[in-house]
Amino acid sequence: MTEAPTRRVHWAWWVAGVSFISLLGAAGFRAAPSVLIDPLHAEFGWSHGTISSAVSVNLVLYGVISPFAAALMERLGMRKVVAFALTLVAAGAGLTVLMTASWQLILFWGIFVGVGTGSMAMAFVATVTSRWFVKRRGLVSGILTAAGATGQLIFLPVVASMSTTIGWRAASLVIAGVALLVVPIVLIFLRDHPRDVGTTAYGAEVDEDPPAPTTGAARRAVTVLFSAMRSGTFWLLAGGFAICGASTNGLVGTHFVPAAHDHGLPVTTAASLLALVGIFDVAGTIFSGWLTDRIDPRWLLGAYYSLRGLSLLILPQLLAPSVEPPVWAFIIFYGLDWVATVPPTVALCRDKFGMSGPIVFGWVFASHQLGAAFAASAAGITRDTTGSYDLAWYGAGLLCMIAALLSLAIRRKGKVSLTV
Known part of the structure; x- marks a missing residue:
């Protein structure tokens, strides 16, 4: 009697x-x-x-660096790029505690951390799923996208508590230390391509080679951009994702806590509510990835943006000195929708642009961060000039309705031929 072979992960x-x-x-x-x-x-x-301007620089670089990082991963590999990115994040977080002027906030918080996090942003997710998965690609996109929400869930209450008890500098040093601890894990366990370990992508019968890097990473990223710009699909995806960034990272992610505090809610309570968004974001994003494997991504995006817009339009009426049931309903609903847009957007980039999809998605994600940067600054200025965030919430809600229409206008069938 022969023993059954052991199934390996x-x-x-x-x-x-x-x-x-x-x-x-x-x-x-x-x-x-x-x-x-x-x-x-x-x-x-x-x-x-002033502080929001540093956030804006961070958000812009977080997006703009993404396509160049995707191209650099083609040339140098994911492992080297991600290890360097985490080191840069740790440096930015650690050096922030030494700043004495606002330009240093922009340098450390905006540039260092923006470049570092942007080098391993959503284009990294697209690269991993494109290289390593054929089956379950949407689900894995959702799980990896949820990592950001999980990080928010873990760190946000800690940062809020530390900043109000022992100071914001201690919180920054904790974050720097955590980023450094991840570097050796990346160097030991991350692999660039299935062929490196003698296998194929999950669910693939034969391995699909990535494009050979015939040019420098920066040149390839720009070449892919100009080629993709000839497609209407690219502009529809980029426009919708710019609004996505404005209505999430730029507005809610940056200004929800001070906006809630304006209505009398304690900072720690508001931060905990934003962390709860992260809890439901994990579930919503993973479920969105599961749906992306089964439902037309265009229809998913249309639904996500429409529902998000409605929730933002009613938010100003919900904020109060205490947490009432309507606020709980907003947190749950908004959390489920927060980055549920990523898996269907990644899927559309891959379907339409093939193996260049990760770089194309990097540029689409850059538009996401440009929208976020605009919203972060605009909301801060709105608060300074009007004393309220209400106009920012209403404007974002209406923009989300436009994003829904842009998504539904994308043609589903046919690939875009890129000259790269």
């Missing part, structure tokens, strides 16, 4: 696990801005607009 799942941990490590400092606005304002006297 496919290498793709190990890569997905390490990628999740890496994204989790980078998420820590991205959770900090919303709870550090008031402490920085109190200590240095910087206006909400």
Whole structure:
């Protein structure tokens, strides 16, 4: 009697696990801005607009670096790029505690952390899923996207508590330490391509080679951009995702805590509510990935943006000095919708642009962060000039309705031929 062979876990799942941990490590400092606005304002006297400008630089670089990082991963490999990115995040977080002027906030918080986190942003997710998965690609996209929400869930209450008890500097050092701890895990366990371990992508019968890097990473990223720009699909995806960024990272992620505090809610309570968004975001994003494997991504995007817009339009009437049931309903609903847009957007980029999809998605994600940066600054200026965030909530809600229409206008069939 022969013994049945032992089934081994496919290498793709190990890569997905390490990628999740890496994204989790980078998420820590991205959770900090919303709870550090008031402490920085109190200590240095910087206006909400000044502090928000540093957040805007961070958000722009977080997106703009993404396509170049995707191209660099083609040339140098994911492992080297991600390890360097985490080190840069740790440096930015650690050096922030030494700043004495607002330009240093922009340098450390905006540039260092923006470049570091942008180098392992959603284009990293697209690269991992494109190289390592054929089956379950949407589900894995959802799980990896949820890493950012999980990081927010873990770090946001910690950062808020530490910033109000022992100071924001201690919170920044904790985040720097966590990012550094992830670096050796990446160097030991992350693999760049299935062929590196003698296997194929999960669910693939034969391995699909990535495009050979015939040019430098920067040149390839720009070439892919100009080629993709000739497609209407690219502009529809980029326009919708710009609004996505404006209505999430730029507005809610940056300004929900100070906006709730304006209505009398304690900062720690508001931060805990934003962390709860992260809890439901994990479930919503993973479920969205599961749905993406089964339902037309265009219809999913149309539904997500429409429902998000409705929730933002009613938010100003819900904020109060205490947490009432309608606010709980908003937190649950908004959390489920927060980054549920990522898996269907990644799927559309892959379906339409093939193996260049991760770089195309990097540029689409860059538009997401440009929208976020605009909203972060605009909302801060709105608060400084009107004394309220209400106009920002209403504007974002209406923009989400436009994003729904853009998504539904995408043609589902046919690939875009890129000259790269």
